[in-house]
Amino acid sequence: MxxxxxxxxxxxxxxxxxxxxxxxxxxxxxxxxxxxxxxxxxxxxxxxxxxxxxxxxxxxxxxxxxxxxxxxxxxxxxxxxxxxxxxxxxxxxxxxxxxxxxxxxxxxxxxxxxxxxxxxxxxxxxxxxxxxxxxxxxxxxxxxxxxxxGGITVFNPFVQYDIKPTDKIAIFGIGGLGHMAIKFAKAWGCEVTAITGSESKIEEAKSYGAHRVVISDDIDALKKLKRSFDYIFFTGHAFKGKWSLFMNALRPKGRLHFLGLLSEPLNISMFNLLRGQNSISASPVGGPEAMKRMLDFCNLHSIxxxxxxxxxxxxxxxxxxxxxxxxxxxxxxxx
Ligand SMILES: [Zn+2]
Ligand SMILES: [Zn+2]
Missing domain, CATH: 3.90.180.10 (Medium-chain alcohol dehydrogenases, catalytic domain)
Structure with a gap:
């Protein structure tokens, strides 16, 4: 054939x-x-x-x-x-x-x-x-x-880390991956903060379910997020600011999780990890069972x-x- x-x-x-x-x-x-x-x-x-x-x-x-x-x-x-x-x-x-x-x-x-x-x-x-x-x-x-x-890449951590509806999640990057992550997090029941470099995406992010949107160049706004999130999902390729801004935005035991390949090696101090018992991690696409669950979840919630x-x-x-x-x-x- x-x-x-x-x-x-x-x-x-x-x-x-x-x-x-x-x-x-x-x-x-x-x-x-x-x-x-x-x-x-x-x-x-x-x-x-x-x-x-x-x-x-x-x-x-x-x-x-x-x-x-x-x-x-x-x-x-x-x-x-x-x-x-x-x-x-x-x-x-x-x-x-x-x-x-x-x-x-x-x-x-x-x-x-x-x-x-x-x-x-x-x-x-x-x-x-x-x-x-x-x-x-x-x-x-x-x-x-x-x-x-794209979908299973950002859905997989919800399954892997047993994310709860009471968890507070930040999604960095509103693009091919990030916009789906916002929709999943919203339907999962979480409080969702979108972080974007582009002011033009604020209304879009809200329409996908973000409860608030923060501009990534706004250092003061990022500083105010201190101890805010159980998870930060990073869907971008780079971040020009200091990674400590994100580490400080994690709640104790919170996790900074990468869902794409960064263009540069990570520069995060051990102090940032140790003091709040925080984690850094990354994951690829999900397996067949996670994919099946995702499709059922999308069907149920019209995502x-x-x-x-x-x-x-x-x-x-x-x-x-x-x-x-x-x-x-x-x-x-x-x-
Ligand atoms: Zn792909
Ligand atoms: Zn095998």
């Missing part, structure tokens, strides 16, 4: 139509006819070979929504015709300590959807059964794609990412839009 995809043929290349043969299906694999696929900045990093280990032709795309068209002979709990979503991870070893504990996302042998295989900017994709997450009937499939990578739509054939236009930084906030490519 031939797959019609879009591939970068070389490092930093534009995406071009590209066909490949799928071959025979594995015992625990499912084939998916793709309805749409979200575009995430990680796709751009891989197209540009920012991690220096990419192979070309390269088919990006890791926020897939579609319907199962075929299953392997050992697939028990997925069926043909079922709508599923797939994120960054397309397979797990299923037998390691992490997989047995439900932490598949931390499995050492996890497989990225487009490393050594081909991703979701295509009409079809093949993945392991566990990584194809059933999409609940009530959830709008057109806007569900961005939940599969959808803010999305701009493009046709799959407009993939290069969508990439330009993403790079412009103007997109509000996630981009979805439709077949």
């Amino acid at each position: 031939k797959v019609k995809a879009y591939a970068a043929l070389k490092e930093k290349g534009v995406l071009e139509p590209f066909e490949y043969e799928l071959g025979s299906i594995g015992h625990d694999e499912v084939d998916i006819e793709i309805e749409n696929c979200g575009l995430c900045y990680s796709d751009v990093h891989y197209i540009d070979n920012d991690f220096s280990n990419n192979e070309y032709p390269f088919v990006p795309g890791h926020e897939v929504i579609g319907k199962i068209t075929a299953i392997g002979d050992q697939v028990k709990d997925r069926h043909v015709g079922q709508r599923v979503g797939v994120g960054f991870q397309a397979g797990y070893c299923k037998t390691c300590e992490c997989c047995y504990s439900g932490d598949h996302n931390l499995c050492e042998d996890r497989v990225a959807i487009f490393v050594g295989r081909n991703g979701g900017f295509a009409d079809k994709v093949r993945v392991q059964d566990l990584s194809a997450i059933p999409v609940p009937d009530g959830l709008d499939p057109r806007t569900a794609g961005p939940l599969m990578c 959808t990412p803010e999305v701009e739509f493009f046709k799959m054939s407009e993939i290069n236009k969508a990439i330009e839009r993403l790079k412009s930084g103007e997109a509000r906030y996630r981009l979805v490519l439709e077949n």
Whole structure:
């Protein structure tokens, strides 16, 4: 079976139509006819070979929504015709300590959807059964794609740290990740503070559920947040001010948690950590069970990412839009 995809043929290349043969299906694999696929900045990093280990032709795309068209002979709990979503991870070893504990996302042998295989900017994709997450009937499939990578990245800590409705949360950065984090935190029942560098985003952040918005350049305002938060979720790539401002804003035992890669090493003094018994941590996307819980949570609370739509054939236009930084906030490519 031939797959019609879009591939970068070389490092930093534009995406071009590209066909490949799928071959025979594995015992625990499912084939998916793709309805749409979200575009995430990680796709751009891989197209540009920012991690220096990419192979070309390269088919990006890791926020897939579609319907199962075929299953392997050992697939028990997925069926043909079922709508599923797939994120960054397309397979797990299923037998390691992490997989047995439900932490598949931390499995050492996890497989990225487009490393050594081909991703979701295509009409079809093949993945392991566990990584194809059933999409609940009530959830709008057109806007569900961005939940599969961006969404689960910011939802995962709510599950990992048993966040309570009485917790006070700050979200730094109102972008592709941050705007979803605000919606999740609000629906979770928490007090939500958004921190942004851009005054133009104040009203937007409030419309997503932020109870208050603080401007990150306003040092006095940040200082006034002393001992305010149980969690600060950092979704940006950099912060030009002093990290002690954020550490001081944590309540005792509070946690500064990173949900993206910072462009510089962290510079935080031990004193900042020790005095309030505070923590610094980071996490990648979540595992299959956390993804399923997230989709059910979004369905129950009518949470959808803010999305701009493009046709799959407009993939290069969508990439330009993403790079412009103007997109509000996630981009979805439709077949
Ligand atoms: Zn992503
Ligand atoms: Zn494993």
